[in-house]
Amino acid sequence: MTKKPIIWTISGSDCSGGAGIAADIKTGHGLGVEVCQLISANTVQNSQQLLSVNSVSIDILQQQAALLMTDKPPSVIKIGLVANVAQVKWLVQLLEQLKQKMPTLISVYDPVGQATVGGSFNSLTLAQLRPLLQDVDVITPNLLEAQSLAQLAEISDAERLAKKIYDDFAIHSIIVKGGHSEIALDSSDYCYHQLNQLPGKQDNQDKTQAAISYQLTSKRIASHYSHGGGCSFATALSAFLAHGYLVRDAFTLAKAFINQGFNASEPVSKLYGHQYYGAFEQQGWPYQAAFFPQAVDEVSKKYQTLPAFNSLNLAGKKLGLYPVIDSLYWLKRLLPLGLEIIQLRIKNLALADVEQVIIEAVFLAKSYDTRLFINDYWQLAIKHGAYGVHIGQEDLQAADLFKIQQAGLRLGISTHGCYEFLLAQQLQPSYLAIGAVFPTTTKDMTGQIQGLNNLTQVLALRPNNNITQIPVVAIGGINLVRAAQVVATGVESIAVVTAITEAKSSYNISPEQVVEKLQKIIG
Numbered sequence: 386m387t388k389k390p391i392i393w394t395i396s397g398s399d400c401s402g403g404a405g406i407a408a409d410i411k412t413g414h415g416l417g418v419e420v421c422q423l424i425s426a427n428t429v430q431n432s433q434q435l436l437s438v439n440s441v442s443i444d445i446l447q448q449q450a451a452l453l454m455t456d457k458p459p460s461v462i463k464i465g466l467v468a469n470v471a472q473v474k475w476l477v478q479l480l481e482q483l484k485q486k487m488p489t490l491i492s493v494y495d496p497v498g499q500a501t502v503g504g505s506f507n508s509l510t511l512a513q514l515r516p517l518l519q520d521v522d523v524i525t526p527n528l529l530e531a532q533s534l535a536q537l538a539e540i541s542d543a544e545r546l547a548k549k550i551y552d553d554f555a556i557h558s559i560i561v562k563g564g565h566s567e568i569a570l571d572s573s574d575y576c577y578h579q580l581n582q583l584p585g586k587q588d589n590q591d592k593t594q595a596a597i598s599y600q601l602t603s604k605r606i607a608s609h610y611s612h613g614g615g616c617s618f619a620t621a622l623s624a625f626l627a628h629g630y631l632v633r634d635a636f637t638l639a640k641a642f643i644n645q646g647f648n649a650s651e652p653v654s655k656l657y658g659h660q661y662y663g664a665f666e667q668q669g670w671p672y673q674a675a676f677f678p679q680a681v682d683e684v685s686k687k688y689q690t691l692p693a694f695n696s697l698n699l700a701g702k703k704l705g706l707y708p709v710i711d712s713l714y715w716l717k718r719l720l721p722l723g724l725e726i727i728q729l730r731i732k733n734l735a736l737a738d739v740e741q742v743i744i745e746a747v748f749l750a751k752s753y754d755t756r757l758f759i760n761d762y763w764q765l766a767i768k769h770g771a772y773g774v775h776i777g778q779e780d781l782q783a784a785d786l787f788k789i790q791q792a793g794l795r796l797g798i799s800t801h802g803c804y805e806f807l808l809a810q811q812l813q814p815s816y817l818a819i820g821a822v823f824p825t826t827t828k829d830m831t832g833q834i835q836g837l838n839n840l841t842q843v844l845a846l847r848p849n850n851n852i853t854q855i856p857v858v859a860i861g862g863i864n865l866v867r868a869a870q871v872v873a874t875g876v877e878s879i880a881v882v883t884a885i886t887e888a889k890s891s892y893n894i895s896p897e898q899v900v901e902k903l904q905k906i907i908g
């Protein structure tokens with residue numbers, strides 16, 4: 386058994402059992418994290434009213450934090466109900482101390498202000514909350530809470546509110562729940578997210594890009610059992626962050642967790658058939674594609690009308706081994722080995738030289754009837770009639786997918802985790818790549834190593850229907866020892882660089898022999 390990540394929740398106790406600490410514990414346990422609880426207040430409430438909020442003294446909270454630090458240090462702290470100014474000050478000090486000791490600590494604040502049944506959990510002003518807001522990494526207000534944090538006179542949309550909150554408090558990730566719903570039947574949450582700023586995280590390879598913003602949208606699921614849903618969302622987000630997911634993936638998984646919970650409570654609600662304000666149903670890890678939201682960003686909006694890319698026309702054959710090489714030398718060496726697919730990935734050549742290599746590569750690959758994908762250089766791939774183009778996440782902003790599709794070229798897209806996979810799947814490319822499955826020396830994939838479990842989870846996000854399923858290629862750190870495990874996940878192909886190009890030093894056999902062995906493993 387591997388050691389579970391530890392999260393601390395600093396929240397109120399809800400005696401009616403649905404929200405606060407109770408929701409946090411149920412959520413955390415369902416998602417495989419240990420939950421340490423520091424109760425900020427003992428509330429008296431039921432489904433009709435909030436009678437009182439009885440704050441716990443700083444002395445007790447401080448003793449708990451000090452003792453827990455000695456044997457259960459957290460990787461994520463989730464903060465919910467903050468009862469008074471003294472607690473704000475204590476939290477600020479605590480976060481500062483802990484972050485000095487543990488620079489990778491992440492703090493998530495769910496600003497609990499108003500009870501759904503009416504009444505306030507605290508009377509804190511924005512000025513009093515400011516020091517805490519400036520200290521946390523992720524914040525998860527609903528639209529009303531965001532409106533009061535942003536202090537904008539006019540009613541604004543989630544995007545405007547999130548950007549204002551960022552400008553005022555420099556919080557790295559702002560998730561506005563119920564943020565933007567063009568169709569009333571949808572439930573849509575908006576995230577504004579600064580890249581590369583979470584402690585110990587590196588969210589994107591493209592260091593020039595300062596922020597990303599996107600929405601996650603699902604069909605609204607009617608349920609009377611929603612009490613504690615907000616707390617559960619923030620705790621689920623914290624649990625996924627504690628497992629090491631990037632914010633966008635943790636957010637996507639948390640939204641799937643919430644959809645799954647609402648879905649589970651529906652029959653109960655129908656059975657009773659009357660208005661009832663019951664507790665949110667925490668389930669376990671969300672696996673089913675049906676619970677995952679639709680991701681919407683600038684790229685997906687731009688390509689809403691883009692037709693599907695041509696398929697790989699495998700005619701019953703397997704895609705098999707996918708070597709990714711950087712020169713005509715390797716192309717000439719590998720093409721005679723009976724490959725269905727190969728990629729030319731040139732990184733260190735002047736543009737004029739690249740063009741000449743591509744011209745020759747296209748000619749060579751055609752003569753062996755092998756599908757040749759060109760990495761990055763999509764214009765040259767079109768100009769010289771390559772079989773396909775492989776593009777990465779950063780290139781998605783700049784490449785013209787309409788032109789690639791109209792020219793009849795196939796398209797492969799890199800993805801790293803469930804969020805990017807859901808987005809890229811909507812573009813209906815010829816194949817999708819998922820990486821990096823394992824650590825790799827070929828390029829810096831810090832923060833984006835998927836592992837076999839995540840690969841399996843992402844594969845399950847394909848529609849459960851063979852006609853529309855897009856082939857998936859696994860890439861990153863795959864070698865002779867690891868290939869069989871990767872194939873067992875159900876991917877259609879494995880892409881490798883160093884397993885072939887460094888065959889001699891790794892295995893003391895020739896690249897040709899490695900190709901033959903990998904082809905046998907893939908079957």
Ligand SMILES: Cc1ncc(COP(=O)(O)OP(=O)(O)O)c(N)n1
Pocket residue numbers: 707709728730760761775776777778780797798799818819820828858860880
């Ligand atoms: C099959 C396959 N998958 C992923 C990649 C990575 O492509 P990209 O994100 O464009 O990064 P670079 O290869 O350009 O560094 C790939 N090349 N092939």
Ligand SMILES: Cc1nc(C(=O)O)sc1CCOP(=O)(O)O
Pocket residue numbers: 799800801819820821822824825826827828830860861862863880881882883884
């Ligand atoms: C080029 C590349 N792209 C990746 C991704 O995850 O998008 S991983 C990767 C490196 C693959 O090289 P090797 O087989 O030597 O590990």
Ligand SMILES: [Mg+2]
Pocket residue numbers: 760761775776777780
């Ligand atoms: Mg590329």
